[in-house]
Amino acid sequence: MTEAATDPRQALLDQIREKSRLPGLVAGTSRNGSVDWSCALGETGKAYRVASITKTFTAVAVMRLRDDGRLELDDPVGRHLPGVPYADATIRRLLAHASGMTAEPTGPWWERVPGASWDALVAANPEHYVFAPGRRHHYSNLGFALLGRMVEEQVGDPWWDVVTDTILDPVGLTATTFNAPDGAAIGTSRHPLTGDLVREPSEDEGAMAPAGQLWSTVDDLCRWVDVLVAGHPGVLSAETAAEMRTVQAADPDTQHRGGYGLGLRLHWEDQSTVVGHTGSLPGFLAGMFCDARSRVGAVVLTNATYGLDPEGTCAQLIAAASDDSPAPGPVADPSSPAADLAGPWYWGNVPFELVATASGISLVAGGNESRLVPDGDGTYRGVNGYWAGEQLRVHRDPDGTPRHLEVVTFVLTRTPYDPKAPIPGKAPEPYQL
DSSP, rough: OOTTTTTTTHHHHHHHHHHTTTTTTEEEEEEEEEEEEEEEEEEEOOOEEOGHHHHHHHHHHHHHHHHHTOOTTSSSSGSSTOOOTTTSSSSHHHHHHOOOSSSSOOOSSSSGGGOHHHHHHHHHOOOSSOOOTTTTTOHHHHHHHHHHHHHHHHHHOOOHHIIIIIIIITTTTTTOBSSSSOOOOOOEOOTTTTEEEEEEEOOGGGHHHHHHHOOEEEHHHHHHHHHHHHHHHHOOOHHHHHTTOOOOOOTTTTTTTTTESSSSSEEEEETTTEEHHHHHEEEEEEEEEEEEETTTTEEEEEEEEESSOHHHHHHHHHHHHTTOOOOOOOOOOOOOOOOOOOOOEEETTEEEEEESSSSSSSEEETTEEEEEEEETTEEEEEGGGGGBBBBEEEEEOOSOOEEEEEEEEEESSSSSTTTTSSSOOOOOOOOOO
């Protein structure tokens, strides 16, 4: 815990806890997944229930199946989960909460009672669409129960075993658990009229577990939200992570503040996308977000049912932690096969700087970075920005020296308007105002 009371992050949390009378509040900020500041206020525990942050683990399990070629995002879920209601809902729309299906399962308040079995959940929930598929974002906990069951059917193991074996263990999230560990925070709510604090139940959610079951800590979630931004070898590729934070759906009333990707909440902050998720269950509120450019992240957890804005608080913590942290540029790798391409290039008179990295090349101009990865035969394929998906070809002199780069109609040369390169149009002529 940081003791410096003058830290703006500490001051923010002190103010929130005092105003909302939260029994316990823990938070942390991170850089590249490593916690660099943390705070624990009040009656705190080692772990908190993180509720719908669970959905991010379910989403990554689904994307891993897609990357393994076992399904496509535009497949109807019924193709992989026969006999279910909402069989025509596509996997993509379920991940993005854009299927139009109802938000909650029928029956008692599922978050406060022992969870139903899969068969009981299906029997109690015939199809009920509240919007036409794809029309808009409409959050659905029930949709993630379907996705979790689909993961089980595809892999042949329980959802929790799949998450543990393919995500938690490889990433090293040892404090993220299915049930409350020893010393976990006690979920509470405060009577709005009397101010009395009461204990809320924390049940096994049964078939709804893929939507909101898990418990975790600040350290684990700081590491996890960075994985959702940057990827992790053998768990989530950087390219798939970028795909997950691509906007799929939005609420018409709040789309100016953010949207929803493939299992991820997206929050707009200045010129960056802040990626993560919130969680809410009776007794707990949680939030984890990370700036996709700077990889500065924040996590906030409380054992209270209301009184905290997890998304807004994370955004404030990230802003406070980012004051002296400009977005890092690409990291050069002298051993890169593209090392001879490094240095200045020009598109006409527009200067670019090419950086040879461990994963390929980056072209930087005007503060914007375009990343490209090897695509075979000495070519590169764009993975972001205007050149995403496009091929860059390196043209060389007979002695192997790079002469010019060509990507779609762009020709980049070592000197502005190099006459030796096939630049379209006439040579530029002097002009004076």
